[in-house]
Amino acid sequence: MQQTTLTAGAHLHAGARQAGPSDRFAALALFLLTIVTRLPFLTHLLFNWDAANFAFALDSFDVTQHRPHPPGYPLFVLSGWLVRLVVRDSNLALVLVSMTLSAAAVAATYWAGSRLFSRSVGLAAALLLLTSVTFWTYGAVALAYPALALASALALGLTAASPGRTTPLVLSLLLGIASGFRPDLLLWLGPLWAWTLLRSGWRSAVPAAALAFALVLGWLVPTIVLSGGVDAYVAVMRAYVGIDVVTRYSVAAQGASGFVTNLRDTAAYLVYALYAALPLLAWAMVKGFRQWRALLRDLRLPAFALLLAPPALFLPFIHVGDPGYVFTLLPPLLLLAAQALLHRLLQPSSPHWQAWTILGLVVLANSAIFLDRERPLTAWGLHRHDQALGETIAFVRDCCPPESTIILTYESFKLALYYLPEYPWLVYSDLTSTQGQGVDLPAGATRLLLLDESLFPRTRSLTFETWALDTGPQLGVATTGSQRRLVYGSDIYLEP
Numbered sequence: 001m002q003q004t005t006l007t008a009g010a011h012l013h014a015g016a017r018q019a020g021p022s023d024r025f026a027a028l029a030l031f032l033l034t035i036v037t038r039l040p041f042l043t044h045l046l047f048n049w050d051a052a053n054f055a056f057a058l059d060s061f062d063v064t065q066h067r068p069h070p071p072g073y074p075l076f077v078l079s080g081w082l083v084r085l086v087v088r089d090s091n092l093a094l095v096l097v098s099m100t101l102s103a104a105a106v107a108a109t110y111w112a113g114s115r116l117f118s119r120s121v122g123l124a125a126a127l128l129l130l131t132s133v134t135f136w137t138y139g140a141v142a143l144a145y146p147a148l149a150l151a152s153a154l155a156l157g158l159t160a161a162s163p164g165r166t167t168p169l170v171l172s173l174l175l176g177i178a179s180g181f182r183p184d185l186l187l188w189l190g191p192l193w194a195w196t197l198l199r200s201g202w203r204s205a206v207p208a209a210a211l212a213f214a215l216v217l218g219w220l221v222p223t224i225v226l227s228g229g230v231d232a233y234v235a236v237m238r239a240y241v242g243i244d245v246v247t248r249y250s251v252a253a254q255g256a257s258g259f260v261t262n263l264r265d266t267a268a269y270l271v272y273a274l275y276a277a278l279p280l281l282a283w284a285m286v287k288g289f290r291q292w293r294a295l296l297r298d299l300r301l302p303a304f305a306l307l308l309a310p311p312a313l314f315l316p317f318i319h320v321g322d323p324g325y326v327f328t329l330l331p332p333l334l335l336l337a338a339q340a341l342l343h344r345l346l347q348p349s350s351p352h353w354q355a356w357t358i359l360g361l362v363v364l365a366n367s368a369i370f371l372d373r374e375r376p377l378t379a380w381g382l383h384r385h386d387q388a389l390g391e392t393i394a395f396v397r398d399c400c401p402p403e404s405t406i407i408l409t410y411e412s413f414k415l416a417l418y419y420l421p422e423y424p425w426l427v428y429s430d431l432t433s434t435q436g437q438g439v440d441l442p443a444g445a446t447r448l449l450l451l452d453e454s455l456f457p458r459t460r461s462l463t464f465e466t467w468a469l470d471t472g473p474q475l476g477v478a479t480t481g482s483q484r485r486l487v488y489g490s491d492i493y494l495e496p
Contacts, residue, residue: 028107030110030123031104034099034103034107035100038099043091043095043140043382043386046419047385049413049415051141051142051143054143055418058077058081061226062226062227064228064232069240070236071223071240072183073144073181073182075180075219076097079181080097097144098139098140098141098143098145099140102138105331106129108154108157108331109122109149110123110126112125112160115157115160116160117339118343121335125334125335127359128277128338128366131366131367132275132330133273133369133378136370137370145327147178147181147185148185149327149330151178151328152327152330153331155171155174155192156335158170158171159171159192159196159303160303165200168200168208169211171208172193172212173215175190176211176215177215179219180219187310187314192303246318249319259317262316263316266315272323273326273327276366277366281336283337308329308332311329341358387469388469393419396420396423397420400447402423405423405449406423406426406447406448406480407423407426408426408449408451409428410455413427416451424445426488437487439485440485445480446481447478447480448478448480449476450492451474455476456476458492460491461493462492464478483496484496
């Protein structure tokens with residue numbers, strides 16, 4: 001029984017299942033279940049710097065002004081703009097788009113698993129993705145990372161099981177559209193797309209490549225036009241890639257320390273996404289080695305490898321800037337974990353209920369972590385963020401009139417700019433180029449607000465009162481008095 005399951009699909013066209021009415025019903029049920037589990041936790045305020053960039057882009061799209069940040073994410077912004085026509089709130093519109101992408105990713109993971117292995121594996125992997133802690137969190141905030149998991153699951157299902165004549169065209173359609181939501185998908189899906197086209201022959205590859213090229217141009221050209229033209233867009237992309245990615249994070253610039261940092265962060269973000277599913281994945285990696293020779297005779301192993309390899313190589317060596325970056329890896333890894341649970345972990349004589357009991361315990365454990373653990377990327381963190389940001393905005397407006405106040409901010413700069421646009425602001429930077437720089441304060445300024453707790457240890461000869469929430473100190477208020485110049489670099493202080 002077990003051997004039959006493992007070797008089914010060992011030939012090129014024997015492994016794929018055609019979706020039936022029950023599959024469509026299951027996918028729809030998983031989609032709706034994902035929506036229901038996200039709705040109670042939707043954030044009411046923008047979650048971070050990048051979310052604020054997306055919100056600004058709904059009003060004025062210009063990548064050179066980081067509305068949004070490079071390379072642009074035009075289809076995510078467009079989707080948010082369309083939803084905002086109905087809901088009239090920028091954050092809610094973007095959150096609803098993210099939630100929908102999350103729900104579609106869960107349904108797509110079920111579809112891919114049912115094609116590659118079995119309905120049971122597809123269902124198990126979908127439930128693991130649905131309760132992935134960070135994936136659950138990112139379905140409730142205004143960020144585009146869930147698109148990575150959606151595209152990954154769809155690409156795997158298309159290419160790893162009995163591709164037909166239309167597969168290159170459909171994969172090109174997916175690549176062209178999905179990259180408009182997350183342009184980094186050109187890197188993550190590119191090798192799998194190229195391999196599929198090379199295998200299909202030139203009569204299929206040429207029109208498929210033309211379709212992908214046309215679709216990418218379809219979102220790239222408007223992005224460039226709205227950002228001031230080719231020269232302006234190339235300049236901001238060069239600065240972004242050269243400074244924000246390569247210089248600050250890559251092994252080429254940072255050497256071994258950069259690799260250690262990136263590898264540590266990649267591993268940590270994978271742990272946050274997998275948690276209780278990690279033992280199942282480890283079992284799949286160990287026990288699955290015996291089956292890889294058989295899998296080489298069909299398309300599953302090459303497809304998995306080509307999908308996993310690009311982010312697995314890029315993130316440790318170049319840049320991993322956010323826990324959401326690992327979402328491309330989640331569908332294939334969770335499918336391997338589900339396959340390990342249902343078809344490798346148990347012996348053929350083991351009762352079937354044992355596998356589903358183990359799955360249930362993993363799902364419950366990850367759900368408990370999301371619902372009950374006090375971490376930034378859990379339900380607690382979502383509520384804490386909304387509470388802290390809301391109370392901070394209210395405090396600033398109550399305590400300090402904008403005509404006599406200067407805001408000094410760091411990591412919350414874009415949030416302050418979005419929610420407190422009437423206030424003059426300064427951005428702290430600890431880069432070497434800013435050492436000893438000074439800024440003359442306006443004549444009417446009597447208060448200096450330190451909006452981020454991380455600024456407090458950097459102050460020198462500056463006394464301020466801190467305003468504390470239940471979650472700890474959030475901002476400091478200093479009186480400028482007769483001191484008319486703010487000097488900042490590695491330290492922050494006022495001088496006459």
